[in-house]
Structures are given as C-alpha cells and as structure tokens.
Amino acid sequence: MKNFVSLERVGQRFGSGRSAFVALRDIDLSIAQGEFVTLIGHSGCGKSTLLNLIAGLVPASEGVLLCAGREIRGPGPDRAVVFQNHCLLPWLTCMENVHLAVKRVFGATEGARNLEERSAAALRLVGMSHAAHKYPREISGGMKQRVGIARALSIEPKVLLMDEPFGALDSLTRAHLQDALQGIVAATGTTTIMVTHDIDEAVLLSDRIVMLGKGPAATIARILPTGLARPRRRNTLACDARYLACRAAVMDFLHGSHDEFQLEPTAA
Known part of the structure; x- marks a missing residue:
C-alpha cells in the first residue's frame, strides 16, 4: 500500500x-x-x-x-509508541512489562502459553532475553529502552x-x-x-x-x-x-x- x-x-x-x-x-x-x-x-x-x-x-x-x-x-x-522515557513499571520484571502489553492486546483470543511465547519472542528480538527476570532498577538505561521497544513491538x-x-x-x-x-x-x-x-x-x-x-x-x-x-x-x-x-x-x-x-x- x-x-x-x-x-x-x-x-x-x-x-x-x-x-x-x-x-x-x-x-x-x-x-x-x-x-x-x-x-x-x-x-x-x-x-x-x-x-x-x-x-x-x-x-x-x-x-x-x-x-x-x-x-x-x-x-x-x-500503532505503538516508544517515548524518550522508557515508561517501564518498576515493580514488574522486564518480561512482565512486555507481557502486560501482550495480554492487553491478545489476552481475549489466545491462551497463556501463546502470550508467554509472544513476550519472550519480543525480548529475543531486542537482545534482552538474558534480563527477562530482572527489574528495571537492575538494568542500564539503554537496556530499559530495548525493553520499551520490545513491549511496543510485542503487540505487532x-x-x-x-x-x-x-x-x-x-x-x-x-x-x-x-x-x-x-x-x-x-x-x-x-x-x-x-x-x-x-x-x-x-x-x-x-x-x-x-x-x-x-x-x-x-x-x-x-x-x-x-x-x-x-x-x-x-x-x-x-x-x-x-x-x-x-x-x-x-x-x-x-x-x-x-x-x-x-x-x-x-x-x-
């Protein structure tokens, strides 16, 4: 188009x-x-x-x-937005931050396993699988932005x-x-x-x-x-x-x- x-x-x-x-x-x-x-x-x-x-x-x-x-x-x-401030929720892990968006968009039509796979795939895409279970306070500013991009892309x-x-x-x-x-x-x-x-x-x-x-x-x-x-x-x-x-x-x-x-x- x-x-x-x-x-x-x-x-x-x-x-x-x-x-x-x-x-x-x-x-x-x-x-x-x-x-x-x-x-x-x-x-x-x-x-x-x-x-x-x-x-x-x-x-x-x-x-x-x-x-x-x-x-x-x-x-x-x-349409997904990535801001200058990563906007990650500090009480959630990197995986949980991404999963929140995935569940919001796909939760009504897909099962829990598919939602987890979508979240993991988004983190892999930005090279952040190793930090999936870390909290935002435990990673650098650049890594936080990677997670923010992963969250945006996770909803396709x-x-x-x-x-x-x-x-x-x-x-x-x-x-x-x-x-x-x-x-x-x-x-x-x-x-x-x-x-x-x-x-x-x-x-x-x-x-x-x-x-x-x-x-x-x-x-x-x-x-x-x-x-x-x-x-x-x-x-x-x-x-x-x-x-x-x-x-x-x-x-x-x-x-x-x-x-x-x-x-x-x-x-x-």
Whole structure:
C-alpha cells in the first residue's frame, strides 16, 4: 500500500478564540508501508505534537489522519509508541512489562502459553532475553529502552512511533541502539516514524527526512529522500557522498537560510 499512513491538511490548535495557540497547519504527508521516516526541526516546531496526532493520543483540530485506510480516531494496537522515557513499571520484571502489553492486546483470543511465547519472542528480538527476570532498577538505561521497544513491538503494530527514544542516552549506547533498531525494522518490516533532534541519526536511519519549519503554526518545509541503500553501516557511510550530501542539506536547513527550500511532493 503506497499511502499506508496519510495526513491530509492536518492542523492542530490548543485553546480557543483569540488566545488559541496554533501549533501545526496544513500538514500533508503520505508514508508507505515499511518506510522509515524521521521528523526533524527546531524545538517548538510541533514534532512531538504531530507524532501524538498519529498515535491518536490527541484529536486533530483540522484535517484527516488515516492508517491502513482507516481514520485515526484514538489510540489503537495498530500503532505503538516508544517515548524518550522508557515508561517501564518498576515493580514488574522486564518480561512482565512486555507481557502486560501482550495480554492487553491478545489476552481475549489466545491462551497463556501463546502470550508467554509472544513476550519472550519480543525480548529475543531486542537482545534482552538474558534480563527477562530482572527489574528495571537492575538494568542500564539503554537496556530499559530495548525493553520499551520490545513491549511496543510485542503487540505487532502496523506503525512504530518513536519520540526521541535515544535522546537521554550516552553516545556509545545510542549508536548501539541505532544499529539494533535498523536490524529490528528490517526483520519486522514495521512502518516507523521517529522524532529526533540528531542529524546523523536521521540520515542513518531514514528513508525520508521530514523537516518542519519553525513554529508556531509550523508546516512541512522540505522532505528529503536519503536514497541510501540498506543495510547501512556507519563506518562506511562516514565517507559516502550521498550520506554527506543529506547531512549537509539537513544541517543547512536547521542552521542556515530556509528561504531557498520549497515544499517537495510527499508521495513515496
């Protein structure tokens, strides 16, 4: 399906009347099934707000949002969210945290053994089987994020939404998880939309980079296809002309003049 996630003339305002704050306006975006898209822009441009709209956590003030041809009217198991804070329940083990989501989605139709197998498979996918019976306080920040990703993927979402999932991690752990995420997405084929402030992360992971202009009333300023073959290895890309060109384009957008950029077609 070409337009797996579609946003048509989407706008978001908070409040009403003359005091209303317009966060986003005229957002048109189509994302293909299996595509990896990142949202990047200055602080306050509405990246997280846009992600929350796709997640169904807040209703859009204007426009229509579709996922797999169905209108997004609220949260659903077809869309899973990973936040910067791992949001694990501290009184549950890693396995129990994942199992909680699995039971919520599949508990009415599957037996206990299948639910346990789903939970274990999700932890294996992110390389965390060895910590299944540990509590969040007993593992590192990077490991907690792996468990958070496992919990999101355990419900087999059609779309994985990530809001700066590696932003609070040190650079080495961040690099390891970026590489792990590439493998996970390749293995699952999950459509992924991620908010990031990190230019290198955006270019490394993305099929397309969606650049939002400055807020308030932000809209899409440019969409950049990266055109980089997969699998991607950061050591090789460091000298790749296409990678460097993409990095320079995003850098120029964020830190240079925006006047020359024109809106590009959003179709995949």
